[in-house]
Amino acid sequence: xxxxxxxxxxxxxxxxxxxxxxxxxxxxxxxxxxxxxxxxxxxxxxxxxxxxxxxxxxxxxxxxxxxxxxxxxxxxxxxxxxxxxxxxxxxxxxxxxxxx
Amino acid sequence: xxxxxxxxxxxxxxxxxxxxxxxxxxxxxxxxxxxxxxxxxxxxxxxxxxxxxxxxxxxxxxxxxxxxxxxxxxxxxxxxxxxxxxxxxxxxxxxxxxxx
DNA sequence: CAGTTATATTTCTTAATAAGAATATATCGG
DNA sequence: CCGATATATTCTTATTAAGAAATATAACTG
Numbered sequence: 001x002x003x004x005x006x007x008x009x010x011x012x013x014x015x016x017x018x019x020x021x022x023x024x025x026x027x028x029x030x031x032x033x034x035x036x037x038x039x040x041x042x043x044x045x046x047x048x049x050x051x052x053x054x055x056x057x058x059x060x061x062x063x064x065x066x067x068x069x070x071x072x073x074x075x076x077x078x079x080x081x082x083x084x085x086x087x088x089x090x091x092x093x094x095x096x097x098x099x100x
Numbered sequence: 101x102x103x104x105x106x107x108x109x110x111x112x113x114x115x116x117x118x119x120x121x122x123x124x125x126x127x128x129x130x131x132x133x134x135x136x137x138x139x140x141x142x143x144x145x146x147x148x149x150x151x152x153x154x155x156x157x158x159x160x161x162x163x164x165x166x167x168x169x170x171x172x173x174x175x176x177x178x179x180x181x182x183x184x185x186x187x188x189x190x191x192x193x194x195x196x197x198x199x200x
Numbered sequence: 201c202a203g204t205t206a207t208a209t210t211t212c213t214t215a216a217t218a219a220g221a222a223t224a225t226a227t228c229g230g
Numbered sequence: 231c232c233g234a235t236a237t238a239t240t241c242t243t244a245t246t247a248a249g250a251a252a253t254a255t256a257a258c259t260g
Contacts, residue, residue: 008108009248013177020180026207039249041208046247060206060257068184075178075185077113080120082175084168109218126237139219141238146217160227160236 003070006050011035012043016052016066023065025058103170106150111135112143116152119166126162 006012011033018024018032030040044064047053051070055062106112111133118124118132130140144164147153151170155162 002108002110004110004113005108008102008105010104011248013104016181027205030207036250037207038209038251042248045208057257062207066181066184068181071178071181072185075182078171078175078178081116081166081168081171084166085172085175127235130237136220137237138221138239142218145238157227162237 001046001050003050003052003074006046006052007074009043009046011039012047012052015040015043015047019053019064019066023063025061025063027061029064101146101150103150103152103174106146106152107174109143109146111139112147112152115140115143115147116166119153119164123163123165125158126164129164 007016014033015029018029026041026044029044030037033040035043044053044055048055052067053064054067055064057063107116114133115129118129126141126144129144130137133140135143144153144155148155152167154165154167156165157163
């Protein structure tokens with residue numbers, strides 16, 4: 001599954017948002033989501049296959065971690081579009097868009 | 101259809117890429133894509149519903165135009181993740197790994 | 201080993217989506 | 231109005247994805 005497809009699902013975006021605060025065992029993610037345990041597990045699998053998260057075992061727990069490198073690909077796709085609204089903002093509030 | 105869902109389909113991303121060069125009639129988009137006319141028309145509809153393109157009539161042609169504002173939403177979603185690969189900006193924001 | 205906890209996989213059902221073919225709508229030139 | 235062009239909308243069918251429930255696997259505990 002491509003990163004774009006993976007991000008199409010709101011629950012998966014939410015899982016990534018949760019992982020932004022740091023790595024977490026699957027159980028905590030299940031508790032934080034309004035989804036069944038198998039449901040979360042399946043979405044985590046999709047995120048793994050998209051390369052957006054990685055997992056390591058710690059005893060019987062599976063610790064999930066955000067893999068933001070793949071989001072950089074998305075960011076790169078977005079880059080040539082950015083000037084379309086950056087130009088508009090430039091006129092209003094100055095030159096924000098200097099990073100790459 | 102949300103922008104995220106709209107972008108999940110590669111042909112639709114390609115249509116947006118084509119529109120980056122400027123507005124174009126549907127027919128030119130059909131010619132540039134390796135898809136049937138109805139196929140392109142349907143993807144354009146999805147992009148319209150996601151707010152990613154707009155259309156205006158010019159005679160019997162429909163001129164499509166990129167609406168990059170909606171991509172700004174995606175850019176905004178991505179923003180809190182950007183720190184993860186933009187290591188050189190760490191000094192600005194501090195490190196996020198502490199609170200795990 | 202048996203029981204328990206943590207997580208993953210399978211199965212089922214249902215809903216969404218895609219492509220292709222055929223057809224419909226709208227606009228133009230005569 | 232007619233024929234031609236440009237584009238959109240069905241319709242059908244196949245694939246895919248989602249949630250729920252049940253079950254499986256793997257590791258820890260005693």
